[in-house]
Amino acid sequence: MNLKLSTCFICVDDHDKALAFYHDVLGLEVRNDVKYEGMRWVTVGSGGQPEVSVVLEPPGVDPNASPADRQALVELQAKGLLRGVIFATDDVDALFERVKASGADIVDEPADQPYGVRDCAFRDPAGNLLRFSQAPKK
Numbered sequence: 001m002n003l004k005l006s007t008c009f010i011c012v013d014d015h016d017k018a019l020a021f022y023h024d025v026l027g028l029e030v031r032n033d034v035k036y037e038g039m040r041w042v043t044v045g046s047g048g049q050p051e052v053s054v055v056l057e058p059p060g061v062d063p064n065a066s067p068a069d070r071q072a073l074v075e076l077q078a079k080g081l082l083r084g085v086i087f088a089t090d091d092v093d094a095l096f097e098r099v100k101a102s103g104a105d106i107v108d109e110p111a112d113q114p115y116g117v118r119d120c121a122f123r124d125p126a127g128n129l130l131r132f133s134q135a136p137k138k
Helices: 015-025 067-078 092-101
Strands: 007-011 029-036 039-045 053-057 083-088 105-112 118-123 129-134
Touching (some): 007 083, 092 105
Antiparallel strands (some): 105 118
């Protein structure tokens, strides 16, 4: 059995701000931006990984979520407690400078980690923690 990642989700509170960050700053392709029945389905992804998409969706979008659950998700997101993703890059220092120039919230500047990667971290406009890692050079 062959298993591959197809889609992951990042919780955002404003699609336009999210697109400005994920597309304009990070350079991800916009794959879908569809409005339907008061909802908006937005996906982005790396040109180098056409088979993997990231869905940018509001908190509590699940129709089965109770109003209390939706409110709890909004509050967790506002505190930056919802996890984001880790992106791989071949030049973490150049990426850091590009994202820093955008005014994004810096969490960690580039550093060599004891577990072998060089990485840095930012928060996206919705407060999600995003890490960017570079594999060791051989």
